[in-house]
Amino acid sequence: MSVYKKITENNSPIALERTALDERFITLFLDEDAQGRLEAQELRQLVHRAMNELSDLEFKVIESRYQYKKSPGQAAYRIGITRENLLELEESALGKLRSALTNWQRSH
Helix, strand or coil, X not given: CXXXXXXXXXXCCCCCCCCCCCHHHHHHHCCCCHHHHHHHHHHHHHHXXXXXXXXXXXXXXXXXXXXXXXXXXXXXXXXXXXXXXXXXXXXXXXXXXXXXXXXXXXXX
């Protein structure tokens, strides 16, 4: 049973509360070959922990941009921030996620 719930999209502004990410989002970080299966569960947990370390706004930015595939302008409008603020938050969030993944890779 997946710990992630399906998230439905609507056109109303996003409330600043955490939601669960669709499992398909996390698979963007995973290898699809058989060799990666054993590490896949550990990597899923790592991404989940890294996402929980993001601020609420960073989480919403990543969710809007990569799960809902919104443009920076669309995501900024839905969240209620400027496009420039969104790009700064996105850069910060991706840096945190990359750092967690890099640290994991170095340990393996």
